Each structure stands twice: as structure tokens, then as C-alpha cells.
Amino acid sequence: MKDNQKKAWLFLAPAIVCVTVFSIWPILRAFTMSFEGGPLIDLHFNGFSNYQYIFSDPEFWRAIMNTAIYSFLAVPIALVISVALAWFIFSKIKHTAFFETMFFMPYVTSTIAIGIVFRYIFNGEYGLLNFLLKLVHLPQPDWLDNPSLSLVSLIIFGVWSSLAFNIVILMGALRNIEPNYYVLADMYGATSKEKFWRITVPQLVPTLAFLLTVNLIGAFKIYTQVYALFNGQAGVGNSAMTAVYYIYNKFQIVGTPGVAMAATVVLFLFILFVTFLQRKLMKKVNS
Template sequence: MKQNQKKAWLFLAPALICVTVFSIWPIIRAFMMSFQGGPLINMQFNGFANYIYIFKDPDFWHAILNTAIYAFLAVPIGLIISIALAWWVFSKIKHQAFFETMFFMPYVTSTIAIGIVFRYILNGKYGMLDFCLRAMHLPAPDWLDDPSMSLISLIIFGVWASLAFNIVILMGALRNIDPNYYVLADMYGASGKEKFWRITMPQLVPTLAFLLTVNLIGAFKIYTQVYALFNGVAGQANSAMTAVFYIYNKFQVVGTPGVAMAATVVLFLFILLVTYLQRKLMKKVNS
């Protein structure tokens, strides 16, 4: 009602101020800085020079390619494994709350701490993974120090890290499916595979669309995992360089904030485009 509008805006004001100061203004400021050059304390307008620089920089395209490969491999693989584990716990395990807690623990654990553990697991000399591979007489690559294996190691880390959040969300979605669907399916003699593909998966489409969107956005913004896994660098010879790590390097290490902000704007538009296409695709699948 009109008489309550002033009170509503009053209650919304703190949240709107926080969103403006910490979300909207940084985006506007980054866009403005992308057209400026020089040090951070004395930036001057330089037109499209920063955009021309990054589009000609092979390191930028290498970072974008690594980020795209990571996103389009780690996210689908992580979702497939999450669905399998969530369905297995939901349909086969009695003490579901215990397993949900165990699965969710990595999500609330520091990524840096997990990265340190993974550095020991993937170490080429004394790592647990290579020890197991050698015991089975399989090739044991140097996961962290071999440039050709850096991105694969990052994908393994990313897939494992994404399972916690995905499984808990999927478990909640599975509980919301009407059990009468499964009762009717049993009455008509449906197999477990038929129940999964004809009942469970169609009901999970909205949840999967949400998880796909969140995971894709998170994958394109990956930075902490790279920093933690490779001890502050982007792998040997920058083999695991990602877009956000490139932005960090240009801003903090090289000292060219304008170039970093230009890369930020390009990455923002790229994420926006991918998210839009993904949402359109999921709407067609849902319909």
C-alpha cells in the first residue's frame, strides 16, 4: 500500500546502501579504471589502450583458455559425480544425516588448508596418489611440477571441492520429490533405472539449473584453488594461469591496475554471456 512505501524503503535502505557500496560501485569503478593508465594513485585516461593490450597479450588468451577448459570440464564432471553420490546416499544409505555432514565438511573448510593437503597428496616424490599408482604398476606423473599436468591437477581439485555444496543441495531436492511417484512406479513394475531417468531426473532439472549456474560462475572466477594448490603461483611456467589469477598478477604484481580492470570487464562480459546461454539452454531442456 502507498502509505507503507516510505517505511518499506526505510527498512530496505541499509541493504540497498551495502549493495551499492560493495557491489554496484566496484563494478562501475572497475569499468572506469579500465580506460585509465598509470599507477593506482595517479591514473590518467588512456582510451582503449588497456583493451588493445590484453587482446594482443598471449598470456591473457592463455588464461581465458585455461579458465574455459577448467569450467567446461570440472563443472559437468562434478555435477555428474554429485548426482551419483546424492542418489546413492538417498536411496541406499540409512543414516543420511551423518553422510550429509561428512560431505558438507569440505565446504566449510578453508580452501588454503585443503590446498595444502592436496599438495601433499599430488606431490610427485612422496604423494599418496603416486604411491598408490606405483603400487598398481601404473604411470605416476608429476602432478604439480609438470606443466602438462597442472590443469588436470586443478580440475581434480576443483571437482572434489565442488562435491560438498552440490551433494547437500541435491539431497534437499531429492527429499522434496513426492514419494507417491515411486509408489506408482513400483506398482507398474518400473526398474530402478527407469525410476531414476523418468522420475528423479525430470524433478531435479530446476535444481541442476541452479547448480550449473552457480558452479559455472564460480569456475570462471577460480583463483584461491590455484593459489593454494601451486603455493602462490600459477603452476610451472604459468601452465595453470586462470583469468582471475591474470587479473591479480597485473594488478598486484606488475602494477598495471588499468590493464587488470580491462581484463575484469572482459571476464565479466564473458561470464554474463555464458550464464545467459546456459539459462536459455536449461529453459529448453525444462520445457
Template structure:
């Protein structure tokens, strides 16, 4: 029996080996390399040890503080708003609309489309002079802000785009979770005269908590790493005068444009720690909610 178990263990390691090797080469090693580089200065080909100087520079840099502020604003605005809209759309698709699979596929299309391509399209939608959004606002006699060329509007533009981007993945996952709920719960609830809102808050929402916990974690981590949408919306720039600078864009700028990889890696490590702490606190909060 023991020999059979050992044989099975070796077989399992043979199957896991290629995947583990890929994880070590492309995930673990880059993290360790970034940690080492964060204590070094100079160019990539001639780096030397400088201790905590990169961390001191990043912590004292007002541009990094602004980038973190924008990142937090984006994450804690886009994630809850996107989640609420996603739940509303998924519930209505599941509960009221026939041929929901067609609309589910339609909503999922942005997720499989390049963010750069979508960003270019939205760049025209947000255009202050001939954009579709301002055309609609003019039709209803509302104000027409300059979404892309006004520094005070740049983060609002990014947030609107981020909310729209987050819907695709959320809706598909929520639709799958809704299909996993036993329909007999709704049948019995209707027999006792429960309204749609009562069925949603007493049956649907409690059973969606594990899925919502997963989506909140994934969306929050993704929001803290926002970069591509800003690059696409502002044509390779972090907004007007850096008004839409985020943490990842700061890292890219220090690494690629300024040419200080040590500073970039120090900012990367700090961002990693922030995401780790926020994810931990979020999971603790969701676990408490789930026990109630």
C-alpha cells in the same frame, strides 16, 4: 487505503535501505569504478585517461589468451564432471544408504573449510615423490606422474582438485531437492514394476531440472573465477611457467605484481562480459530443455 499503501511502501524502503546501501557501496560502486579504471593507466594514486589502450593490450596479450583457454578448459570440464558425480552420490545417499544425514554433513565439511587449508593438504597428496595419490598408483602398478612440477600435468591437477571441491555444495543442494520429491511417485512406480534406473530417469531427473539449472549457473560462474585453489596448490604461483594461469590469476598478477591496475580492470570487464554471455546462453539452453 492509498495512505496505508504509501505507509507500507515507506516502511518497506526503511527496511530495505541498509541492504540496498550495502549493495551499492560494495557491489555496484566497485563495478562502476572498475569500468572507469579500465580506460585509465598509471598507478592507483595517479591514473590518467588513455581510452581503449588497455583493452587493446589485453586482447593482444598471448598470456591473457592462454589464461582464457585454461579457464574455459577448467570450467567446461569441472562443472559437468562434478555435476554427474554429485548426482550419483546424492541419489545413492538418498535411495540406498541409511543415516544419510550423517554422510551429507560429512560431504559438506569441505565447503565450510578454507580452500587454502585444503589446497595445502592436497599439495602433499599430489606430491610426486611421497604423495598419497602416487602411492596408490604405485600399489596398482600404474604410472606415477609428477602432478605439481610438470607443466603438462598442472591443469589436470587443478581440474581434479576442482571436481573434488565442487562436490560438497552440489550434494547438499541435490539432497534437499530429492527430499522435496513426493515419495508417492516412487511407490506407484514400484507397484508397476519400474526399475531403479527407470525411476531415476523418468521421475527423479525431470524434477531435478530447476535445481540442476541453479547449480550449473552457480558452478559455471564460480569456475570462471577460479583462483584460490591454484594459489594453494602451487604455493602462490600459477603452475610451472604459468601453465595453470587462469583469467582471475591474470587479473591478480597485473594488478598486484606488475602494478598495472588499468590493464587488470580491462581484463576484469572482459571476463565479466564473457561470464555474462556464457550464463545467458546456458540459461537459454536449460529453459529449452525444461520445456520438453
């Protein structure tokens, strides 16, 4: 038995080393750096000064607010659209493999490349979106250069970007639902609406809980979409500033790594708290 344990630890050693070096150590180092000031090559202990700075910085609170608004709007909207599209493909279309491949392509495409395409779509002068709005005689706003619309544009981009992963996962979950449930429902004369709400949705709850957790964590860490959509900026007047972009700006542009790491710790605790609440809520829903 002891020999087996030694062999097990031996096989686990490479994975443990990688997790420690690339996951645990950076978290611990970020925590210690949050109490240090000065440039990266000459850090020194300065107590809680970095935390006092970010908590009194209006830009930090704007970043947190934008991140929260984006997360709590983009994630539910994307999940609802994903469930509707996945159910439509699963129930109405015979050859689903082609559509699954088409929906999954954006997931394996560079976010920067997609962001460039969306910059043309959202362009106020010659963008495709405003062209379509003009055809139906609706106002054509300046999506990227209007500070009040920066977050709206980011949410639209984020919803579209998350559909690919969600739909593929939901299609797999739909295939795992026992077909006899639908056969029995047809025998008793259940409508399509009743089958969807009484059979499909309850069976999808574990998958939806997984997607909600993954998407929320990803939404709180949004950075690449901002960088790609606004061409390396955080919108006009930092109107689309998010928490991770704030961290990047303080670390890479301003050159205050201690402040950036303090914001990182706060964001980590915030994500941990929201994930804990979400898991508790989903447990109640499952029960």
C-alpha cells in the same frame, strides 16, 4: 498506502546502500579504471590502450583458455559425480545425516588448508596419489611440476572441492520429490534404472539448472584453488594461469591496475554471455 511505501523504502535503505557501495560502485569503478593508465595513486585517462594490450597479450588468452577448459570440464564432471553420490546415499543408506555432514565439511573448510593437503597428495616423490598408482603398477607422473599436467591437477582439485555443496543441495531436492511417484512406479514394475531416469532426473532439472549456473560462475572466477595448489604461483611457467589470477597478477604484482580492470570487464562480459546461453538452454530442456 504512501506511508507504507515510505516505511518500505526506509527498511530497504540499509540493504540498498550496502549493495550500492559494495556491489554496484565497484563494478562502475572497475569499468572507468579500465580506460585509465599509470599506477593506482596517479591514474590518468588513456582510452582503449588497456584493452588493446590484453587482446594482444598471449598470457591473457592462455588464461581465458585455461579458465574455459576448467569450467567446461570440472563443472559437468562434478555434477555427474554429485548426482550419483547423492542418489546412492538417498536410496541405499538409511542414516543419511552423518554422510551429509561428512560431505559438507570440505565446503566450510579453508580452501588454502585443503590446497596444502592436496599439494602433499599430488607430490611427485612421496604423494599419496602416486603411491596408490604405484601399487597398481601404473605410471606416477609429476602432477604439480609438469606443465602439461597442471590444469589436470587443478580440475581434479576443483571437482573434489565442489562435491560438498552440490551433494547437500541435491539431497534436499531428492527429499522434496513426491514419494508416491516411486510407489506408483513400483506398482507398475519399474526398475531402479527406469525410476532414476523417468522420475528422479526430471524432478531434479530445476536444481541441476541452479547448480550448473552457480558452479559455472564460480569456475570462471577460480583463483584461490590455483593459489593454494601451486603455493602462490600459477603452475610451472604459468601453465595453470586463470583469468582471475591474471587480474590479480596485473593488479598486485605488475602494478598495472588499468590492465587488470580491462581484463575484469572482459571476464564479466564473458561470464554474462555464458550464463545467458546456459539459462536459455535450460529453459529449452525444461520445456
